[in-house]
Amino acid sequence: MEELFNRLMAALEKELPADDYQRWFLPLKPKSLATRQFIIQVPNIFFKTWINDHYGLRIRKLIDEIADQNMDLEFDCARPENSDPTAFPSPAPESTSEPAASRYDYYETGLTSKYTFSNFVVGSSNQLAHAASLAVANRSAAYNPLFLYGGSGLGKTHLLNAIGNHLVGQNHNLRVVYRSSEAFTNELIEALRTEGMSDFRKKYRRIDALLIDDIHFIGGKERTQEEFFYTFNALYEAEKQIILSSDKMPKDISDLEDRLRSRFEGGLFADISPPDRETKVAILTRKAMEEGIELGTDVGFYLASQNETNIRVLEGYLARLCTYASLTRKPIDLDTAQRLLGLFIEADRKQITLDLIIKVTADFFQLKTSDFRSSKKHKNLALPRQAAMYLARQFTSLSTIEIGQRFGGRDHSTVIHAVKKIERVMENDKSLARTISELEKTIKTSATAREG
Ligand code: ADP
Ligand code: MG
Numbered sequence: 001m002e003e004l005f006n007r008l009m010a011a012l013e014k015e016l017p018a019d020d021y022q023r024w025f026l027p028l029k030p031k032s033l034a035t036r037q038f039i040i041q042v043p044n045i046f047f048k049t050w051i052n053d054h055y056g057l058r059i060r061k062l063i064d065e066i067a068d069q070n071m072d073l074e075f076d077c078a079r080p081e082n083s084d085p086t087a088f089p090s091p092a093p094e095s096t097s098e099p100a101a102s103r104y105d106y107y108e109t110g111l112t113s114k115y116t117f118s119n120f121v122v123g124s125s126n127q128l129a130h131a132a133s134l135a136v137a138n139r140s141a142a143y144n145p146l147f148l149y150g151g152s153g154l155g156k157t158h159l160l161n162a163i164g165n166h167l168v169g170q171n172h173n174l175r176v177v178y179r180s181s182e183a184f185t186n187e188l189i190e191a192l193r194t195e196g197m198s199d200f201r202k203k204y205r206r207i208d209a210l211l212i213d214d215i216h217f218i219g220g221k222e223r224t225q226e227e228f229f230y231t232f233n234a235l236y237e238a239e240k241q242i243i244l245s246s247d248k249m250p251k252d253i254s255d256l257e258d259r260l261r262s263r264f265e266g267g268l269f270a271d272i273s274p275p276d277r278e279t280k281v282a283i284l285t286r287k288a289m290e291e292g293i294e295l296g297t298d299v300g301f302y303l304a305s306q307n308e309t310n311i312r313v314l315e316g317y318l319a320r321l322c323t324y325a326s327l328t329r330k331p332i333d334l335d336t337a338q339r340l341l342g343l344f345i346e347a348d349r350k351q352i353t354l355d356l357i358i359k360v361t362a363d364f365f366q367l368k369t370s371d372f373r374s375s376k377k378h379k380n381l382a383l384p385r386q387a388a389m390y391l392a393r394q395f396t397s398l399s400t401i402e403i404g405q406r407f408g409g410r411d412h413s414t415v416i417h418a419v420k421k422i423e424r425v426m427e428n429d430k431s432l433a434r435t436i437s438e439l440e441k442t443i444k445t446s447a448t449a450r451e452g
Helices: 002-015 017-026 045-067 127-137 156-170 181-193 197-205 222-239 258-264 277-290 297-304 311-328 334-349 354-365 369-373 379-395 400-406 414-428 430-449
Strands: 028-034 035-041 074-077 146-149 177-182 209-213 242-244 268-272
Touching: 002 017, 002 028, 002 146, 002 277, 002 369, 017 045, 017 277, 017 369, 045 074, 074 414, 127 146, 127 242, 127 268, 146 156, 156 177, 156 400, 177 181, 181 222, 181 414, 197 209, 197 222, 197 297, 209 222, 222 242, 222 258, 277 297, 297 311, 297 334, 311 334, 354 369, 354 430, 369 379, 379 400, 379 414, 379 430, 400 414, 414 430
Parallel strands: 035 074, 146 242, 146 268, 177 209, 209 242
Antiparallel strands: 028 035
Protein backbone atom coordinates (compact mmCIF):
# COMPACT_ATOMS: atom_id res chain seq x y z
CA MET A 1 0.00 0.00 0.00
CA GLU A 2 2.77 2.42 0.97
CA GLU A 3 4.56 1.68 -2.25
CA LEU A 4 1.51 2.25 -4.42
CA PHE A 5 0.83 5.47 -2.59
CA ASN A 6 4.41 6.70 -2.83
CA ARG A 7 4.58 6.01 -6.52
CA LEU A 8 1.33 7.87 -7.06
CA MET A 9 2.62 10.86 -5.11
CA ALA A 10 5.90 10.81 -7.03
CA ALA A 11 4.02 10.81 -10.33
CA LEU A 12 1.80 13.69 -9.21
CA GLU A 13 4.75 15.69 -7.93
CA LYS A 14 6.35 15.41 -11.33
CA GLU A 15 3.22 16.53 -13.17
CA LEU A 16 1.82 19.30 -11.03
CA PRO A 17 3.05 22.76 -10.18
CA ALA A 18 4.93 22.55 -6.88
CA ASP A 19 2.41 24.85 -5.18
CA ASP A 20 -0.55 22.71 -6.07
CA TYR A 21 1.23 19.53 -5.14
CA GLN A 22 2.21 20.81 -1.73
CA ARG A 23 -1.16 22.27 -0.99
CA TRP A 24 -3.37 19.39 -2.07
CA PHE A 25 -1.29 16.25 -1.95
CA LEU A 26 1.28 16.51 0.83
CA PRO A 27 -1.47 16.23 3.47
CA LEU A 28 -2.76 12.93 2.08
CA LYS A 29 -2.11 9.50 3.56
CA PRO A 30 -2.82 6.00 2.38
CA LYS A 31 -5.61 4.46 4.42
CA SER A 32 -6.38 0.97 3.18
CA LEU A 33 -5.82 -1.27 0.24
CA ALA A 34 -7.97 -4.25 -0.67
CA THR A 35 -7.88 -6.35 -3.85
CA ARG A 36 -9.16 -3.60 -6.06
CA GLN A 37 -9.92 -0.82 -3.74
CA PHE A 38 -7.57 1.82 -2.54
CA ILE A 39 -8.64 4.37 0.02
CA ILE A 40 -6.74 7.57 0.58
CA GLN A 41 -7.24 9.64 3.66
CA VAL A 42 -7.82 13.36 3.11
CA PRO A 43 -8.01 16.02 5.83
CA ASN A 44 -11.57 17.17 5.22
CA ILE A 45 -14.52 17.33 2.87
CA PHE A 46 -13.11 20.41 1.23
CA PHE A 47 -10.01 18.49 0.13
CA LYS A 48 -12.12 15.59 -1.01
CA THR A 49 -14.30 17.75 -3.23
CA TRP A 50 -11.48 19.81 -4.59
CA ILE A 51 -9.30 16.83 -5.43
CA ASN A 52 -12.18 14.94 -6.99
CA ASP A 53 -13.23 17.92 -9.10
CA HIS A 54 -9.81 18.96 -10.24
CA TYR A 55 -7.65 15.90 -10.22
CA GLY A 56 -10.08 12.97 -9.91
CA LEU A 57 -9.79 11.61 -13.44
CA ARG A 58 -6.04 12.04 -13.63
CA ILE A 59 -5.38 10.33 -10.30
CA ARG A 60 -7.62 7.41 -11.17
CA LYS A 61 -5.83 6.95 -14.43
CA LEU A 62 -2.42 7.08 -12.74
CA ILE A 63 -3.45 4.56 -10.08
CA ASP A 64 -4.68 2.13 -12.73
CA GLU A 65 -1.39 2.48 -14.57
CA ILE A 66 0.76 2.04 -11.49
CA ALA A 67 -1.25 -0.91 -10.16
CA ASP A 68 -1.58 -2.25 -13.69
CA GLN A 69 -5.25 -3.04 -13.14
CA ASN A 70 -8.58 -1.30 -12.68
CA MET A 71 -8.68 0.13 -9.18
CA ASP A 72 -11.50 1.76 -7.31
CA LEU A 73 -10.09 4.81 -5.63
CA GLU A 74 -11.84 6.56 -2.80
CA PHE A 75 -11.06 9.54 -0.67
CA ASP A 76 -12.04 9.30 2.92
CA CYS A 77 -12.25 12.33 5.12
CA ALA A 78 -13.39 10.65 8.33
CA ARG A 79 -10.63 10.75 10.90
CA PRO A 80 -9.13 7.42 11.87
CA GLU A 81 -10.20 6.41 15.37
CA ASN A 82 -7.94 7.46 18.23
CA SER A 83 -6.06 9.67 15.88
CA ASP A 84 -4.24 12.71 16.99
CA PRO A 85 -6.37 15.57 15.69
CA THR A 86 -3.25 17.61 15.10
CA ALA A 87 -1.76 14.93 12.88
CA PHE A 88 -3.04 16.61 9.75
CA PRO A 89 -1.71 19.90 8.57
CA SER A 90 -4.37 22.55 8.58
CA PRO A 91 -6.45 22.73 5.41
CA ALA A 92 -5.52 24.89 2.49
CA PRO A 93 -5.15 28.58 3.30
CA GLU A 94 -8.12 29.76 1.30
CA SER A 95 -10.48 27.41 3.09
CA THR A 96 -9.52 28.75 6.49
CA SER A 97 -9.47 32.37 5.47
CA GLU A 98 -13.16 32.20 4.64
CA PRO A 99 -15.87 33.10 7.12
CA ALA A 100 -17.43 30.39 9.26
CA ALA A 101 -17.52 27.03 7.60
CA SER A 102 -20.78 26.14 5.93
CA ARG A 103 -21.83 23.57 3.42
CA TYR A 104 -21.41 26.18 0.72
CA ASP A 105 -17.77 26.78 1.47
CA TYR A 106 -16.55 24.55 -1.26
CA TYR A 107 -17.47 24.99 -4.85
CA GLU A 108 -18.53 22.51 -7.40
CA THR A 109 -17.63 24.27 -10.62
CA GLY A 110 -20.23 22.29 -12.53
CA LEU A 111 -18.01 22.50 -15.59
CA THR A 112 -17.68 19.78 -18.22
CA SER A 113 -14.02 19.35 -19.04
CA LYS A 114 -14.54 17.97 -22.54
CA TYR A 115 -15.76 21.30 -23.89
CA THR A 116 -12.77 23.51 -24.59
CA PHE A 117 -11.71 26.23 -27.01
CA SER A 118 -9.29 23.85 -28.66
CA ASN A 119 -12.07 21.55 -29.82
CA PHE A 120 -14.45 24.30 -30.86
CA VAL A 121 -14.55 24.79 -34.62
CA VAL A 122 -14.76 28.42 -35.64
CA GLY A 123 -16.79 29.38 -38.70
CA SER A 124 -18.53 32.53 -39.84
CA SER A 125 -21.70 31.52 -37.95
CA ASN A 126 -20.04 31.53 -34.54
CA GLN A 127 -17.04 33.80 -35.06
CA LEU A 128 -18.28 36.70 -32.98
CA ALA A 129 -19.45 34.52 -30.09
CA HIS A 130 -16.15 32.68 -30.13
CA ALA A 131 -14.05 35.87 -30.16
CA ALA A 132 -16.09 37.42 -27.36
CA SER A 133 -15.85 34.24 -25.29
CA LEU A 134 -12.12 34.06 -25.78
CA ALA A 135 -11.69 37.70 -24.77
CA VAL A 136 -13.67 37.12 -21.60
CA ALA A 137 -11.77 33.92 -20.84
CA ASN A 138 -8.48 35.75 -21.21
CA ARG A 139 -9.87 38.62 -19.20
CA SER A 140 -8.71 40.93 -21.92
CA ALA A 141 -12.00 42.71 -22.37
CA ALA A 142 -14.67 43.85 -20.00
CA TYR A 143 -17.92 42.62 -21.44
CA ASN A 144 -20.36 42.29 -18.61
CA PRO A 145 -22.49 40.37 -18.92
CA LEU A 146 -21.55 38.44 -22.00
CA PHE A 147 -24.83 37.23 -23.44
CA LEU A 148 -24.57 34.34 -25.92
CA TYR A 149 -27.65 33.86 -27.97
CA GLY A 150 -28.44 31.13 -30.49
CA GLY A 151 -30.70 28.23 -31.35
CA SER A 152 -30.52 24.82 -29.78
CA GLY A 153 -27.43 22.75 -30.50
CA LEU A 154 -25.33 25.56 -31.92
CA GLY A 155 -22.56 25.46 -29.32
CA LYS A 156 -23.61 27.76 -26.45
CA THR A 157 -23.04 25.21 -23.72
CA HIS A 158 -19.76 24.28 -25.35
CA LEU A 159 -18.55 27.90 -25.32
CA LEU A 160 -19.68 28.54 -21.76
CA ASN A 161 -17.75 25.53 -20.55
CA ALA A 162 -14.74 26.49 -22.66
CA ILE A 163 -14.66 29.88 -20.93
CA GLY A 164 -14.99 28.31 -17.49
CA ASN A 165 -12.36 25.66 -18.12
CA HIS A 166 -9.98 28.25 -19.47
CA LEU A 167 -10.42 30.49 -16.43
CA VAL A 168 -9.90 27.66 -13.97
CA GLY A 169 -6.96 26.37 -16.01
CA GLN A 170 -5.24 29.71 -15.67
CA ASN A 171 -5.95 30.11 -12.01
CA HIS A 172 -7.06 27.21 -9.81
CA ASN A 173 -8.11 29.54 -7.06
CA LEU A 174 -10.65 31.35 -9.15
CA ARG A 175 -14.19 30.59 -8.12
CA VAL A 176 -15.91 29.68 -11.33
CA VAL A 177 -19.44 28.39 -11.17
CA TYR A 178 -21.36 27.00 -14.13
CA ARG A 179 -25.06 26.20 -13.68
CA SER A 180 -27.95 25.58 -15.99
CA SER A 181 -30.68 27.99 -15.02
CA GLU A 182 -32.65 24.97 -13.92
CA ALA A 183 -29.88 23.81 -11.59
CA PHE A 184 -29.67 27.34 -10.21
CA THR A 185 -33.41 27.34 -9.59
CA ASN A 186 -33.28 23.92 -7.95
CA GLU A 187 -30.46 25.00 -5.68
CA LEU A 188 -32.46 28.05 -4.74
CA ILE A 189 -35.56 25.98 -3.95
CA GLU A 190 -33.45 23.63 -1.87
CA ALA A 191 -31.96 26.57 0.04
CA LEU A 192 -35.43 28.00 0.68
CA ARG A 193 -36.68 24.63 1.85
CA THR A 194 -33.83 24.09 4.28
CA GLU A 195 -33.58 27.70 5.39
CA GLY A 196 -30.17 27.93 3.84
CA MET A 197 -30.76 31.21 2.04
CA SER A 198 -28.04 33.17 3.74
CA ASP A 199 -25.49 30.50 2.83
CA PHE A 200 -26.83 30.44 -0.69
CA ARG A 201 -26.44 34.18 -1.06
CA LYS A 202 -23.02 34.19 0.51
CA LYS A 203 -21.90 31.51 -1.87
CA TYR A 204 -23.17 33.13 -5.04
CA ARG A 205 -21.95 36.55 -4.11
CA ARG A 206 -18.38 35.43 -3.58
CA ILE A 207 -17.97 33.95 -7.03
CA ASP A 208 -15.39 35.29 -9.49
CA ALA A 209 -17.17 34.18 -12.63
CA LEU A 210 -20.77 33.03 -12.87
CA LEU A 211 -21.91 31.17 -15.97
CA ILE A 212 -25.63 30.50 -16.31
CA ASP A 213 -26.70 28.35 -19.22
CA ASP A 214 -30.15 28.58 -20.82
CA ILE A 215 -31.16 31.63 -18.84
CA HIS A 216 -34.39 31.85 -20.87
CA PHE A 217 -35.84 29.17 -18.57
CA ILE A 218 -35.91 31.78 -15.83
CA GLY A 219 -38.99 33.27 -17.54
CA GLY A 220 -42.02 33.07 -15.29
CA LYS A 221 -40.04 32.03 -12.20
CA GLU A 222 -40.49 35.09 -10.04
CA ARG A 223 -38.58 34.05 -6.98
CA THR A 224 -35.62 32.85 -9.02
CA GLN A 225 -35.61 36.09 -10.97
CA GLU A 226 -35.61 38.13 -7.83
CA GLU A 227 -32.74 36.21 -6.29
CA PHE A 228 -30.84 36.19 -9.54
CA PHE A 229 -31.27 39.92 -9.84
CA TYR A 230 -29.57 40.50 -6.49
CA THR A 231 -26.81 38.03 -7.25
CA PHE A 232 -26.31 39.69 -10.61
CA ASN A 233 -26.03 43.15 -9.08
CA ALA A 234 -23.67 42.06 -6.34
CA LEU A 235 -21.33 40.40 -8.82
CA TYR A 236 -21.63 43.18 -11.34
CA GLU A 237 -20.77 45.85 -8.82
CA ALA A 238 -17.78 43.84 -7.63
CA GLU A 239 -16.68 43.68 -11.29
CA LYS A 240 -17.01 39.92 -11.42
CA GLN A 241 -17.66 38.29 -14.74
CA ILE A 242 -21.16 37.10 -15.64
CA ILE A 243 -21.81 35.02 -18.72
CA LEU A 244 -25.25 33.97 -19.86
CA SER A 245 -26.55 31.84 -22.69
CA SER A 246 -30.03 31.79 -24.09
CA ASP A 247 -32.14 30.28 -26.84
CA LYS A 248 -34.14 33.50 -26.87
CA MET A 249 -33.33 37.18 -27.18
CA PRO A 250 -33.89 39.02 -23.90
CA LYS A 251 -36.90 40.82 -25.40
CA ASP A 252 -38.47 37.47 -26.33
CA ILE A 253 -38.12 35.77 -22.96
CA SER A 254 -41.65 35.66 -21.68
CA ASP A 255 -42.47 36.84 -18.17
CA LEU A 256 -39.06 38.35 -17.58
CA GLU A 257 -38.90 41.32 -15.26
CA ASP A 258 -37.92 44.53 -17.01
CA ARG A 259 -35.08 45.23 -14.62
CA LEU A 260 -33.49 41.88 -15.50
CA ARG A 261 -34.11 42.37 -19.19
CA SER A 262 -32.25 45.63 -19.13
CA ARG A 263 -29.37 44.03 -17.21
CA PHE A 264 -29.16 41.31 -19.86
CA GLU A 265 -29.11 43.92 -22.58
CA GLY A 266 -26.47 45.98 -20.84
CA GLY A 267 -23.41 43.99 -21.81
CA LEU A 268 -22.18 42.38 -24.98
CA PHE A 269 -24.69 40.46 -27.01
CA ALA A 270 -23.13 37.83 -29.29
CA ASP A 271 -25.26 35.61 -31.44
CA ILE A 272 -24.54 32.28 -33.04
CA SER A 273 -26.35 31.52 -36.26
CA PRO A 274 -26.84 28.09 -37.84
CA PRO A 275 -23.57 26.85 -39.33
CA ASP A 276 -22.99 26.73 -43.07
CA ARG A 277 -22.36 23.39 -44.67
CA GLU A 278 -18.56 23.60 -44.54
CA THR A 279 -18.57 24.39 -40.83
CA LYS A 280 -20.91 21.49 -40.20
CA VAL A 281 -18.57 19.16 -42.08
CA ALA A 282 -15.57 20.49 -40.17
CA ILE A 283 -17.30 19.94 -36.82
CA LEU A 284 -18.43 16.43 -37.71
CA THR A 285 -15.03 15.46 -39.07
CA ARG A 286 -13.43 16.71 -35.89
CA LYS A 287 -15.87 14.77 -33.67
CA ALA A 288 -15.28 11.61 -35.70
CA MET A 289 -11.54 12.10 -35.39
CA GLU A 290 -11.87 12.40 -31.61
CA GLU A 291 -13.53 8.97 -31.70
CA GLY A 292 -10.70 7.63 -33.82
CA ILE A 293 -12.84 7.34 -36.93
CA GLU A 294 -12.08 8.73 -40.34
CA LEU A 295 -15.14 10.26 -41.89
CA GLY A 296 -15.22 10.16 -45.68
CA THR A 297 -15.77 13.57 -47.25
CA ASP A 298 -18.82 12.35 -49.15
CA VAL A 299 -20.43 11.01 -45.99
CA GLY A 300 -19.50 14.19 -44.11
CA PHE A 301 -21.13 16.34 -46.76
CA TYR A 302 -24.13 14.05 -46.91
CA LEU A 303 -24.71 14.42 -43.16
CA ALA A 304 -24.13 18.16 -43.34
CA SER A 305 -26.53 18.52 -46.24
CA GLN A 306 -29.42 17.49 -44.01
CA ASN A 307 -31.72 20.36 -43.16
CA GLU A 308 -30.82 19.81 -39.55
CA THR A 309 -28.90 22.72 -37.99
CA ASN A 310 -28.77 21.36 -34.46
CA ILE A 311 -25.25 19.99 -34.16
CA ARG A 312 -26.20 17.80 -31.24
CA VAL A 313 -28.63 15.94 -33.49
CA LEU A 314 -26.06 15.60 -36.26
CA GLU A 315 -23.54 14.31 -33.74
CA GLY A 316 -26.11 11.75 -32.65
CA TYR A 317 -26.46 10.51 -36.23
CA LEU A 318 -22.71 10.36 -36.58
CA ALA A 319 -22.31 8.41 -33.34
CA ARG A 320 -24.88 5.88 -34.47
CA LEU A 321 -23.23 5.52 -37.87
CA CYS A 322 -19.96 4.89 -36.07
CA THR A 323 -21.52 2.30 -33.76
CA TYR A 324 -22.92 0.55 -36.77
CA ALA A 325 -19.56 0.61 -38.51
CA SER A 326 -17.77 -0.83 -35.53
CA LEU A 327 -20.39 -3.57 -35.06
CA THR A 328 -20.38 -4.71 -38.65
CA ARG A 329 -16.70 -3.88 -39.13
CA LYS A 330 -17.62 -2.23 -42.40
CA PRO A 331 -16.54 1.26 -43.40
CA ILE A 332 -19.37 3.76 -43.66
CA ASP A 333 -19.91 4.38 -47.33
CA LEU A 334 -22.39 6.82 -48.73
CA ASP A 335 -25.03 4.18 -49.51
CA THR A 336 -24.94 2.79 -46.00
CA ALA A 337 -25.06 6.28 -44.51
CA GLN A 338 -28.09 7.20 -46.59
CA ARG A 339 -29.96 4.03 -45.68
CA LEU A 340 -29.18 4.22 -41.95
CA LEU A 341 -29.93 7.88 -41.60
CA GLY A 342 -33.46 7.26 -42.82
CA LEU A 343 -33.90 4.74 -40.02
CA PHE A 344 -32.41 7.04 -37.38
CA ILE A 345 -34.64 9.94 -38.30
CA GLU A 346 -37.63 7.64 -38.06
CA ALA A 347 -36.49 6.27 -34.70
CA ASP A 348 -36.03 9.78 -33.32
CA ARG A 349 -39.69 10.46 -33.78
CA LYS A 350 -40.40 7.89 -31.10
CA GLN A 351 -39.92 9.14 -27.64
CA ILE A 352 -38.28 7.50 -24.71
CA THR A 353 -41.02 7.41 -22.11
CA LEU A 354 -40.86 7.17 -18.36
CA ASP A 355 -42.70 3.83 -18.60
CA LEU A 356 -39.92 2.44 -20.72
CA ILE A 357 -37.25 3.68 -18.32
CA ILE A 358 -39.01 2.13 -15.35
CA LYS A 359 -39.56 -1.13 -17.19
CA VAL A 360 -35.90 -1.47 -18.23
CA THR A 361 -34.66 -0.56 -14.74
CA ALA A 362 -37.11 -2.95 -13.07
CA ASP A 363 -36.06 -5.79 -15.36
CA PHE A 364 -32.44 -5.13 -14.64
CA PHE A 365 -32.85 -5.20 -10.87
CA GLN A 366 -35.48 -7.97 -11.05
CA LEU A 367 -38.16 -5.89 -9.44
CA LYS A 368 -41.77 -5.14 -10.27
CA THR A 369 -42.55 -1.90 -12.06
CA SER A 370 -45.18 -1.21 -9.42
CA ASP A 371 -42.41 -1.11 -6.81
CA PHE A 372 -41.08 2.03 -8.42
CA ARG A 373 -44.39 3.83 -8.24
CA SER A 374 -45.30 2.79 -4.75
CA SER A 375 -44.52 4.85 -1.69
CA LYS A 376 -42.87 1.85 -0.01
CA LYS A 377 -39.62 2.73 1.60
CA HIS A 378 -37.98 -0.65 1.41
CA LYS A 379 -34.20 -0.47 1.55
CA ASN A 380 -33.63 -2.66 -1.51
CA LEU A 381 -35.74 -0.33 -3.58
CA ALA A 382 -33.86 2.84 -2.81
CA LEU A 383 -30.98 2.53 -5.23
CA PRO A 384 -32.96 1.18 -8.21
CA ARG A 385 -35.52 3.91 -7.69
CA GLN A 386 -32.83 6.58 -7.54
CA ALA A 387 -31.24 5.14 -10.67
CA ALA A 388 -34.57 5.30 -12.50
CA MET A 389 -35.09 8.91 -11.40
CA TYR A 390 -31.62 9.76 -12.61
CA LEU A 391 -32.33 8.13 -15.96
CA ALA A 392 -35.66 9.92 -16.21
CA ARG A 393 -33.78 13.19 -15.90
CA GLN A 394 -31.34 12.12 -18.60
CA PHE A 395 -33.84 10.93 -21.12
CA THR A 396 -37.08 12.83 -20.67
CA SER A 397 -37.95 16.47 -20.47
CA LEU A 398 -40.06 15.88 -17.37
CA SER A 399 -39.40 18.28 -14.53
CA THR A 400 -38.24 17.05 -11.13
CA ILE A 401 -41.73 17.77 -9.84
CA GLU A 402 -43.37 15.62 -12.50
CA ILE A 403 -40.89 12.81 -11.99
CA GLY A 404 -41.52 12.88 -8.24
CA GLN A 405 -45.25 12.64 -8.81
CA ARG A 406 -44.88 9.63 -11.03
CA PHE A 407 -42.67 7.84 -8.53
CA GLY A 408 -45.32 7.42 -5.88
CA GLY A 409 -46.02 11.11 -5.29
CA ARG A 410 -42.59 11.98 -3.99
CA ASP A 411 -41.36 15.48 -3.45
CA HIS A 412 -39.21 17.06 -6.14
CA SER A 413 -36.36 17.45 -3.65
CA THR A 414 -36.27 13.65 -3.38
CA VAL A 415 -35.68 13.53 -7.12
CA ILE A 416 -32.96 16.17 -6.95
CA HIS A 417 -31.33 14.26 -4.13
CA ALA A 418 -31.51 11.02 -6.10
CA VAL A 419 -29.92 12.55 -9.19
CA LYS A 420 -27.12 14.13 -7.17
CA LYS A 421 -26.54 10.95 -5.25
CA ILE A 422 -26.24 8.77 -8.34
CA GLU A 423 -23.87 11.27 -9.93
CA ARG A 424 -21.75 11.36 -6.82
CA VAL A 425 -21.63 7.63 -6.26
CA MET A 426 -20.82 6.97 -9.92
CA GLU A 427 -17.67 9.04 -9.55
CA ASN A 428 -16.23 6.63 -7.04
CA ASP A 429 -18.03 3.42 -7.78
CA LYS A 430 -17.15 2.06 -11.15
CA SER A 431 -19.59 -0.81 -10.98
CA LEU A 432 -22.52 1.54 -10.49
CA ALA A 433 -21.21 3.67 -13.36
CA ARG A 434 -21.20 0.54 -15.52
CA THR A 435 -24.71 -0.41 -14.44
CA ILE A 436 -26.01 3.03 -15.35
CA SER A 437 -24.36 3.05 -18.72
CA GLU A 438 -25.75 -0.40 -19.44
CA LEU A 439 -29.22 0.78 -18.50
CA GLU A 440 -28.81 3.79 -20.77
CA LYS A 441 -27.84 1.57 -23.63
CA THR A 442 -30.76 -0.79 -23.09
CA ILE A 443 -33.21 2.09 -22.88
CA LYS A 444 -31.93 3.56 -26.12
CA THR A 445 -32.00 0.30 -28.00
CA SER A 446 -35.42 -0.72 -26.68
CA ALA A 447 -36.83 2.65 -27.70
CA THR A 448 -35.49 2.22 -31.21
CA ALA A 449 -36.36 -1.44 -31.45
CA ARG A 450 -40.03 -0.94 -30.66
CA GLU A 451 -40.97 -0.08 -34.19
CA GLY A 452 -37.69 0.50 -35.96
P1 ADP B 1 -26.36 24.53 -27.26
O1 ADP B 1 -25.93 24.70 -25.84
O2 ADP B 1 -26.26 25.80 -28.05
O3 ADP B 1 -27.70 23.91 -27.39
P2 ADP B 1 -24.14 22.71 -27.35
O4 ADP B 1 -23.06 23.61 -26.90
O5 ADP B 1 -24.65 21.71 -26.39
O6 ADP B 1 -25.34 23.55 -27.97
O7 ADP B 1 -23.63 21.97 -28.68
C1 ADP B 1 -24.19 20.75 -29.12
C2 ADP B 1 -23.07 19.84 -29.56
O8 ADP B 1 -22.47 20.38 -30.72
C3 ADP B 1 -21.97 19.70 -28.54
O9 ADP B 1 -21.52 18.38 -28.52
C4 ADP B 1 -20.88 20.62 -29.03
O10 ADP B 1 -19.59 20.14 -28.70
C5 ADP B 1 -21.09 20.57 -30.54
N1 ADP B 1 -20.70 21.82 -31.18
C6 ADP B 1 -21.48 22.89 -31.44
N2 ADP B 1 -20.80 23.84 -32.08
C7 ADP B 1 -19.54 23.37 -32.22
C8 ADP B 1 -18.33 23.89 -32.78
N3 ADP B 1 -18.32 25.10 -33.36
N4 ADP B 1 -17.23 23.12 -32.75
C9 ADP B 1 -17.26 21.90 -32.19
N5 ADP B 1 -18.35 21.36 -31.63
C10 ADP B 1 -19.48 22.07 -31.64
MG1 MG C 1 -26.98 24.15 -24.15
